[in-house]
Amino acid sequence: MQAVLSGKTALITGSARRIGAAIARRLHGAGATVILHYHRSQEEAEKLAKDLNQQRPKSAFLVAFDLMQSDLSSLMQAVLAHDKGLDMLVNNASVFYPTYLEWNAQAKAQALMQINAFAPYQLSLLARPVLEPCQGNIINLVDIHATQPLRDYCLYSQSKAALRQQTLSLAKEFAPHVRVNAVAPGAILWPEKEAALNEAQKQALLNHIPLQRLGRAEDIAEAVLYLATAPYVTGVILPVDGGRLLQK
Numbered sequence: 001m002q003a004v005l006s007g008k009t010a011l012i013t014g015s016a017r018r019i020g021a022a023i024a025r026r027l028h029g030a031g032a033t034v035i036l037h038y039h040r041s042q043e044e045a046e047k048l049a050k051d052l053n054q055q056r057p058k059s060a061f062l063v064a065f066d067l068m069q070s071d072l073s074s075l076m077q078a079v080l081a082h083d084k085g086l087d088m089l090v091n092n093a094s095v096f097y098p099t100y101l102e103w104n105a106q107a108k109a110q111a112l113m114q115i116n117a118f119a120p121y122q123l124s125l126l127a128r129p130v131l132e133p134c135q136g137n138i139i140n141l142v143d144i145h146a147t148q149p150l151r152d153y154c155l156y157s158q159s160k161a162a163l164r165q166q167t168l169s170l171a172k173e174f175a176p177h178v179r180v181n182a183v184a185p186g187a188i189l190w191p192e193k194e195a196a197l198n199e200a201q202k203q204a205l206l207n208h209i210p211l212q213r214l215g216r217a218e219d220i221a222e223a224v225l226y227l228a229t230a231p232y233v234t235g236v237i238l239p240v241d242g243g244r245l246l247q248k
C-alpha cells in the first residue's frame with residue numbers, strides 16, 4: 001500500500017527535538033519528504049536528518065534560521081532551494097516563559113509575538129503561492145492556553161491566542177485552495193529552563209487532567225497527520241489535552 005504522504009514535502013519549524021521531531025518522524029513515516037528547520041539545536045537536527053535519510057535516502061533536509069529575523073523570505077528561499085516543492089507547512093517553533101505582570105517586558109513581548117505568531121504568519125503568506133497549486137495545507141501548533149489563560153504567562157497566552165485567531169482568519173483567506181488548521185496541545189512534555197516545574201507543581205497539574213497523565217509527543221504528531229490528510233477540514237483547532245479543557 002502506498003504511504004499516504006508519499007510524494008509530498010513538509011516543512012516543520014523547530015523540528016530538531018521534542019514535539020517538532022516527533023511530528024517530523026510521523027510525517028516521514030507516512031511517506032513525506034521532510035525539511036527540518038532548526039535554530040540552536042544543530043546537533044539534534046543533524047542526527048535526526050541522518051536517521052531519516054538512512055531509512056529513505058534524500059528524504060530529510062535541513063534549514064537553519066533564526067525566526068527573530070524580521071523578514072523570513074530567505075528561509076522560504078532556502079526551503080525551496082532543495083527543489084522538493086512544498087505541500088505542507090507546520091508552524092511548530094515556539095518560545096515559552098513566564099512574564100508575570102512585568103511592566104518593562106517589551107523585549108520578551110516582542111520575542112513571544114514574533115516567534116509564536118508573526119513568524120507563522122509570514123511563513124504562511126510566503127508558502128501560500130507554493131501550496132495553492134498542490135492544494136496544500138498549514139498546521140499551527142497553538143496551546144489550550146490560547147483560550148484558557150495560564151497564570152504568570154499572560155504574554156505567552158496572548159501570543160498563542162493570536163496564532164489561534166490567525167489560523168481561523170487564514171483558513172478563510174486561503175480557501176478554497178489551502179487548508180489551515182491547528183493542534184492545541186495540553187500538557188505533553190514538561191517545560192524546560194525558567195519554565196521548569198518542581199515535583200509538587202507537576203503533580204498539581206496532573207490532578208487537573210481528567211486522563212491523569214501527560215500526553216506523548218506522538219499524540220500530537222498523530223493529530224498533525226490527521227489534519228494533513230483530512231481534505232474537507234479547515235479552520236479547525238483540535239485540542240489534544242487529555243480532557244484538560246473540561247476542567248475549570
Ligand SMILES: NC(=O)c1ccc[n+]([C@@H]2O[C@H](COP(=O)([O-])OP(=O)(O)OC[C@H]3O[C@@H](n4cnc5c(N)ncnc54)[C@H](OP(=O)(O)O)[C@@H]3O)[C@@H](O)[C@H]2O)c1
Pocket residue numbers: 013014015016017018019020037038039040041042065066067068091092093094095096115141142143144184185186187188189190191
Ligand atoms: N510541550 C508541551 O507540552 C506543549 C504544550 C502546549 C503547546 N505546545 C506547543 O507545541 C509546540 C512544540 O512544543 P515543544 O515544547 O516541543 O516546543 P519547544 O521545545 O519549546 O520549542 C520548539 C523549538 O522552537 C525553536 N525556536 C525557539 N526560538 C526560535 C528562534 N528564535 N528561531 C527559530 N526557532 C526557534 C527551537 O529550535 P532550536 O532548539 O533549534 O533552537 C525549539 O527546539 C510549540 O508550538 C508549543 O507552544 C507544547
